[in-house]
Amino acid sequence: MVGEPVRWGILATGGIAAAFTADLMDLPDAKVVAVASRSTESAENFAGRFGIPRAYGDWGALAADDDIDVVYVATPHSAHRAAAGLCLEAGRSVLCEKPFTLNVREAEELVALARRRGAFLMEAMWMYCNPLIRRVADLVRDGAIGEVRSVQADFGITGDFPPSHRLRDPAQGGGALLDLGVYPVSFAQLLLGEPSDVAARAVLSQEGVDLQTGALLSWEGGAQALVHCSIIGESPRTATVTGSRGRIDIPHTFFHPDRFVLHRDGHAAEEFRADPADGPVNSLRHEAVEVMRALRAGETESPLVPLDGTLAVMRTLDAIRDRIGVRYPEETTGPLVART
Numbered sequence: 001m002v003g004e005p006v007r008w009g010i011l012a013t014g015g016i017a018a019a020f021t022a023d024l025m026d027l028p029d030a031k032v033v034a035v036a037s038r039s040t041e042s043a044e045n046f047a048g049r050f051g052i053p054r055a056y057g058d059w060g061a062l063a064a065d066d067d068i069d070v071v072y073v074a075t076p077h078s079a080h081r082a083a084a085g086l087c088l089e090a091g092r093s094v095l096c097e098k099p100f101t102l103n104v105r106e107a108e109e110l111v112a113l114a115r116r117r118g119a120f121l122m123e124a125m126w127m128y129c130n131p132l133i134r135r136v137a138d139l140v141r142d143g144a145i146g147e148v149r150s151v152q153a154d155f156g157i158t159g160d161f162p163p164s165h166r167l168r169d170p171a172q173g174g175g176a177l178l179d180l181g182v183y184p185v186s187f188a189q190l191l192l193g194e195p196s197d198v199a200a201r202a203v204l205s206q207e208g209v210d211l212q213t214g215a216l217l218s219w220e221g222g223a224q225a226l227v228h229c230s231i232i233g234e235s236p237r238t239a240t241v242t243g244s245r246g247r248i249d250i251p252h253t254f255f256h257p258d259r260f261v262l263h264r265d266g267h268a269a270e271e272f273r274a275d276p277a278d279g280p281v282n283s284l285r286h287e288a289v290e291v292m293r294a295l296r297a298g299e300t301e302s303p304l305v306p307l308d309g310t311l312a313v314m315r316t317l318d319a320i321r322d323r324i325g326v327r328y329p330e331e332t333t334g335p336l337v338a339r340t
Contacts, residue, residue: 005031006292008204009068009092011059011173013037013046016097017074021050023285029292036062059083063090070120070291073097076166078173079329081106081277082110088113093120095291099178102328120295122302123310125186127255129286131278136241136260138249140191144262145243148191151225153184153254155172156212156235163207170328175209177320186313187239188217188225194312196220202324215320241288256282
């Protein structure tokens, strides 16, 4: 693979698949060679739109395509376990959209499968690959604001989401938490690791998914995180990390920021801005670059988005759902895997 373009397959044809494919097209060392959907027509339309050579009307044909180095799984998250598992079983490397799966049980199954097969697997938590977020993490790790005392982060949107919409459909893993709340939870855990205690409250829809959720995450060292997500109210999407000797403010869209401000005791505020050379701040290219770097290095997981970290986030999401009483159809016959 060294010196050759990395050959990508795209599994699913929705909006996020289109955005990712468009970003791949801008990378000279990436080549999109195939796309699959449950609908042949949808796959062919997508292929025509992006000039992709092969279009498949079923996932299995894509997974069996030996001309593919890595598959990007962009289905609704209720299908992540099945789609990613199919590709891993066929020997493909996988980049799987967030949230990684519906619950930690499914996530553990995928991770175990990838490790057993020696295949590369990564959650598409693009925030972790963003240059400015990496800079925030480095500053915190280097003690720029002292010991972290608290993290606050929110992600709320509003719109006309009927009960059949994926954001409200239990069969598709609907609700604010898995679609949006995964970002503030992942941000907090990037800086503090897995919490020791979880408390949460939510407003639930008639269908039984969360319309908005607030959670308090706590760590044994005394740090806390307040995280919020909503599909019924537009929030500023900000984040603040407060330490014993300062704080970091991300004033808008914290998961792909254009800037952040470092406040340190006894120092003037410092503003850090995105480098235009890194591309648009909402680009998905950084996660693709990290996947291709890891594949060329022969790595089976990324140090930027480690699988153990993904599992830790899934455990926290399960714990929050346990507290707010959200279950999905396939979980109704058994207990939700979550900490008590």
